[in-house]
Amino acid sequence: MSTVGSEVSPGAGASLARTATRSQRLLLLMRRNMLTTALVVLVAALVFPPVISVVYSSFSAGQMVWQGPRSLTHYRLVFGESSGVDAVWNTFVFAAGSALLGVAMAAVVAMLSERTNAPFRRFIYFTVIVSFAVPTIIQTMGWILLMGPNGSFVNQTLRNAFGGFFPSIDLFTMTGMIFVQATVLFPALFLLIAPTFRSADPALEHAASVSGASRLVVLRRVTLPLAWPSMLAAMFLGFVVGIESFEVPALLGTPGRVRVLSTVIYSRVAGFDPDYGAASAFSSLLMILTIGGVFLYQRSTARAYKYATVTGKGYRPDKIDLGALRWIAGIVTFVIPLLVLGPLLILAWTSLLPFYTPPSFSQLSTFSLANYRHVLSSPDFSSSLKNSLVLGVGAALLVMAVTLVSAWAIVRRRNAMSRTLDFVATLPLVVPGVVMSLAVLRTFISFPIAIYGTAWIILLAFVIHYLPYGLRYNHAGMVSLHRELEEAAEVGGASRLQIFWYVVIPLMRPALVAGGLFIFLASIRQLSVVLFLVGSRVDVVANSMFMMWNTGSFTDAATASMVVVVVVLAIAAVVYRLSGLGGRGGGMASALQQQMRR
Amino acid sequence: MLQITQLRKTFAEQRGAGVRALDGVSLSVPKGKLFTILGESGSGKTTMLRSIAGLERPDAGRIEIAGATVFDGATATFMPPNKRGLGMVFQSYAIWPHMTVFENVAFPLKVRRTMKRSAIRAAVAGALETMQMGHLADRSATQLSGGQQQRLALARAIVGNPRLLLLDEPLSNLDAKLRERMRFELKRLQRETGITTIYVTHDQAEALALSDEIALMHNGQILQQGTPAEIYYHPSAEYIADFIGSTNLLAGSVLDTAALGAVARLEIEGVACHGTLNDDVAAGDSIALAVRPESLTIVRAGEGSTAQNTLPGLIRGRVFLGETTEFLVAVGALEVRVRVSGPAPGLDIDDAVAIGLPADASLVFRRDASREASSGAAVEVAR
Numbered sequence: 011m012s013t014v015g016s017e018v019s020p021g022a023g024a025s026l027a028r029t030a031t032r033s034q035r036l037l038l039l040m041r042r043n044m045l046t047t048a049l050v051v052l053v054a055a056l057v058f059p060p061v062i063s064v065v066y067s068s069f070s071a072g073q074m075v076w077q078g079p080r081s082l083t084h085y086r087l088v089f090g091e092s093s094g095v096d097a098v099w100n101t102f103v104f105a106a107g108s109a110l111l112g113v114a115m116a117a118v119v120a121m122l123s124e125r126t127n128a129p130f131r132r133f134i135y136f137t138v139i140v141s142f143a144v145p146t147i148i149q150t151m152g153w154i155l156l157m158g159p160n161g162s163f164v165n166q167t168l169r170n171a172f173g174g175f176f177p178s179i180d181l182f183t184m185t186g187m188i189f190v191q192a193t194v195l196f197p198a199l200f201l202l203i204a205p206t207f208r209s210a211d212p213a214l215e216h217a218a219s220v221s222g223a224s225r226l227v228v229l230r231r232v233t234l235p236l237a238w239p240s241m242l243a244a245m246f247l248g249f250v251v252g253i254e255s256f257e258v259p260a261l262l263g264t265p266g267r268v269r270v271l272s273t274v275i276y277s278r279v280a281g282f283d284p285d286y287g288a289a290s291a292f293s294s295l296l297m298i299l300t301i302g303g304v305f306l307y308q309r310s311t312a313r314a315y316k317y318a319t320v321t322g323k324g325y326r327p328d329k330i331d332l333g334a335l336r337w338i339a340g341i342v343t344f345v346i347p348l349l350v351l352g353p354l355l356i357l358a359w360t361s362l363l364p365f366y367t368p369p370s371f372s373q374l375s376t377f378s379l380a381n382y383r384h385v386l387s388s389p390d391f392s393s394s395l396k397n398s399l400v401l402g403v404g405a406a407l408l409v410m411a412v413t414l415v416s417a418w419a420i421v422r423r424r425n426a427m428s429r430t431l432d433f434v435a436t437l438p439l440v441v442p443g444v445v446m447s448l449a450v451l452r453t454f455i456s457f458p459i460a461i462y463g464t465a466w467i468i469l470l471a472f473v474i475h476y477l478p479y480g481l482r483y484n485h486a487g488m489v490s491l492h493r494e495l496e497e498a499a500e501v502g503g504a505s506r507l508q509i510f511w512y513v514v515i516p517l518m519r520p521a522l523v524a525g526g527l528f529i530f531l532a533s534i535r536q537l538s539v540v541l542f543l544v545g546s547r548v549d550v551v552a553n554s555m556f557m558m559w560n561t562g563s564f565t566d567a568a569t570a571s572m573v574v575v576v577v578v579l580a581i582a583a584v585v586y587r588l589s590g591l592g593g594r595g596g597g598m599a600s601a602l603q604q605q606m607r608r
Numbered sequence: 609m610l611q612i613t614q615l616r617k618t619f620a621e622q623r624g625a626g627v628r629a630l631d632g633v634s635l636s637v638p639k640g641k642l643f644t645i646l647g648e649s650g651s652g653k654t655t656m657l658r659s660i661a662g663l664e665r666p667d668a669g670r671i672e673i674a675g676a677t678v679f680d681g682a683t684a685t686f687m688p689p690n691k692r693g694l695g696m697v698f699q700s701y702a703i704w705p706h707m708t709v710f711e712n713v714a715f716p717l718k719v720r721r722t723m724k725r726s727a728i729r730a731a732v733a734g735a736l737e738t739m740q741m742g743h744l745a746d747r748s749a750t751q752l753s754g755g756q757q758q759r760l761a762l763a764r765a766i767v768g769n770p771r772l773l774l775l776d777e778p779l780s781n782l783d784a785k786l787r788e789r790m791r792f793e794l795k796r797l798q799r800e801t802g803i804t805t806i807y808v809t810h811d812q813a814e815a816l817a818l819s820d821e822i823a824l825m826h827n828g829q830i831l832q833q834g835t836p837a838e839i840y841y842h843p844s845a846e847y848i849a850d851f852i853g854s855t856n857l858l859a860g861s862v863l864d865t866a867a868l869g870a871v872a873r874l875e876i877e878g879v880a881c882h883g884t885l886n887d888d889v890a891a892g893d894s895i896a897l898a899v900r901p902e903s904l905t906i907v908r909a910g911e912g913s914t915a916q917n918t919l920p921g922l923i924r925g926r927v928f929l930g931e932t933t934e935f936l937v938a939v940g941a942l943e944v945r946v947r948v949s950g951p952a953p954g955l956d957i958d959d960a961v962a963i964g965l966p967a968d969a970s971l972v973f974r975r976d977a978s979r980e981a982s983s984g985a986a987v988e989v990a991r
Contacts, residue, residue, distance in 0.1 A: 492702065495704060
């Protein structure tokens with residue numbers, strides 16, 4: 011072999027990179043990263059059209075997306091009427107209030123259950139896991155039956171006890187909405203906060219104790235400051251969820267005339283004379299609020315990581331013995347989870363009655379399964395249940411497949427193209443469900459392929475909506491997968507596809523199952539994303555229960571709720587067992603928990 | 609078997625010019641040899657190995673394996689790793705935890721899709737037998753000890769009769785006892801199979817013990833290539849003398865080089881002595897005299913040293929190491945390490961002594977300016 015002299019210039023690639031123009035460099039980047047480039051194109055084709063169409067049509071004078079002159083008509087209208095400004099303010103108050111209350115509840119329960127010997131720890135985790143199978147619409151309906159204005163359980167009981175002296179509780183107010191939303195948020199926030207208390211390095215506290223600090227001082231100066239970043243992160247997460255929330259404002263705020271952006275958008279579109287322009291303008295405002303919230307959330311989680319002392323070292327933090335206070339603490343650790351379970355219990359009660367009556371022993375004689383027979387034999391309900399399950403499975407599979415490959419490209423190929431992919435696939439995070447629904451509707455209503463009115467358009471909306479979540483699960487899994495495991499296969503002679511099939515996918519199974527399960531459960535709970543995409547031809551369970559409620563079929567809605575919860579829980583349990591991730595319930599909680607890590 | 613020509617690789621940094629991991633490296637490895645690339649972390653040795661494997665794409669240069677060009681910067685030739693027919697053991701072992709021992713070893717044969725199931729079974733059994741772990745075939749890979757994982761990684765690397773076996777610091781994750789055992793094991797494996805092996809390590813003792821040949825890398829370049837004995841006894845640069853083994857580096861200056869052939873007359877701490885020339889030096893140059901602790905002799909002052917050069921000193925420290933005893937001796941402003949065999953009775957702290965330096969074991973290096981700045985004291989005693 012002839013020897014090449016030392017005068018040989020650096021390779022073609024390097025010299026090109028040095029002298030090339032911008033566009034040449036981009037071309038080289040794309041050629042070297044075909045897979046990543048293809049993914050960017052695919053994801054951008056999914057994400058950008060809906061978002062752009064909504065923003066664009068908010069600046070159109072008329073009701074069409076692309077036609078008509080550009081103008082600020084809709085914004086002028088929105089800010090012209092006091093209801094528009096009110097909606098923005100209400101959204102903010104609702105989101106901030108529920109986040110604060112939710113975090114307070116979650117932090118107290120997390121601290122008591124993880125750091126003291128307060129009872130009911132298993133009960134807490136049980137309700138948290140169950141809540142992942144319970145659509146928010148069900149929870150909200152349950153609350154109305156529990157505490158609503160007319161003949162609800164709580165108000166009835168209060169009246170029986172105190173006569174007319176006690177003012178009845180009005181749930182259809184901002185306060186009521188904040189309370190209910192906080193109970194809806196509690197499980198997720200608890201899962202986010204609990205680990206910081208559980209895995210706190212006890213040495214940090216011991217160090218403080220040894221330096222002479224009392225237990226209370228240690229709590230105030232060491233334990234809580236260490237948990238603070240994760241509580242802050244939970245607060246911003248709750249805030250974002252609150253901004254986007256539709257169910258609670260729709261069921262409680264609408265009769266109470268407390269409007270937030272999501273319900274305003276709904277009423278503009280779902281009415282007889284839809285005003286898409288105004289809805290788009292409200293949507294843009296909602297997105298701006300969300301972008302702010304997501305920005306704060308991501309910044310706060312970055313900081314929460316800095317404090318993270320989770321090292322897998324298996325710390326067993328000291329549990330404080332509360333002594334006689336134990337059972338007082340027990341009231342808290344029992345009642346707060348009960349707030350999550352309570353709505354389900356009243357729905358279970360209602361589902362057995364011919365018509366809704368607050369619980370009492372005299373009603374036991376009227377118990378029957380008639381409602382179940384009625385609901386289960388209804389073709390509309392069973393088809394919407396089937397749709398929900400199929401769509402959930404479809405969305406989970408598609409999203410996890412696309413984001414598995416994306417996560418691989420992002421983690422293994424660190425360059426401008428993969429960073430672009432990360433950004434674009436995370437973008438849907440700032441598009442609230444209601445806005446996504448409107449955006450997909452507006453983009454595809456005149457699409458050459460007639461997918462509007464079919465299940466396909468819902469599947470598409472789900473895939474876009476859950477891309478960021480799937481990516482987070484896969485990203486976390488991929489980061490913990492040592493690069494050499496793939497390289498060993500590569501040197502061993504495996505092709506890229508073989509590496510994926512034999513090494514990456516089997517080793518990513520925990521992340522794939524956890525992420526897939528999360529997306530499956532979330533899409534079945536999902537109401538706001540499907541709002542404008544369902545119709546007479548295709549429906550999903552969350553919406554069909556919403557419709558039953560709106561038409562006053564409370565017992566049907568309650569019965570449907572019970573069916574949905576049982577079916578979904580059963581499926582989740584089976585998937586979980588079969589996937590081999592099983593074991594204790596804590597495993598499932600931590601699997602679901604992963605999502606919260608950014 | 610392996611021919612590398614003018615290989616270059618620069619890693620882009622977040623900011624600034626980038627890191628030159630490979631700066632025009634050329635080397636050639638004959639068939640059947642165990643060839644070690646030795647260097648500190650950041651020397652470019654791992655980039656070198658990964659470039660041979662195809663896991664890294666160099667910027668320029670050429671790599672040929674068994675006569676076939678697998679990389680050529682000039683023609684933009686790049687053969688992907690899975691086509692190069694190599695075996696590699698990774699620092700982390702990269703044992704696939706979802707497979708059994710058998711499945712791990714069978715993988716390289718399975719993905720080639722050229723062998724029958726029965727042939728694969730026989731080949732895997734053979735590889736496992738070579739590594740003396742045939743009885744573990746059905747074990748899950750996660751149930752293995754560190755040493756067994758190491759063997760498994762080796763079995764997997766050799767099962768396909770690779771043209772080259774690449775080892776990336778394979779012993780660094782083992783404890784000291786096991787590491788010494790595995791050294792012998794590796795040596796035996798290489799001798800029995802005759803596979804040309806490229807071994808990357810930062811551990812000079814490992815390199816000396818195992819290698820047929822060593823290439824010493826520093827800042828992306830090969831400083832010296834030779835047999836372990838050559839590198840140990842005839843280091844070509846002060847850096848190598850310091851890096852390999854324990855070495856006294858004594859600062860001094862040249863008095864005279866004329867008419868003495870390969871020997872120079874030097875002045876160290878005011879004492880005239882002789883050393884063997886390694887670099888070209890002239891009278892008046894600052895030099896470092898490199899001499900191994902075990903090459904030095906030590907006697908009580910006045911007892912008369914037989915050595916050609918003697919330096920007077922005071923014993924400052926004494927450490928009994930079992931087979932040897934090591935003395936720390938102050939010679940003027942310098943500190944010199946002397947190692948003698950046995951317990952060395954009669955010599956103790958604060959005794960005045962004479963140190964004997966054999967001229968043929970004392971190598972003269974031109975003082976390299978960067979090292980001079982960093983080491984005020986003239987002694988750098990090694991690891």
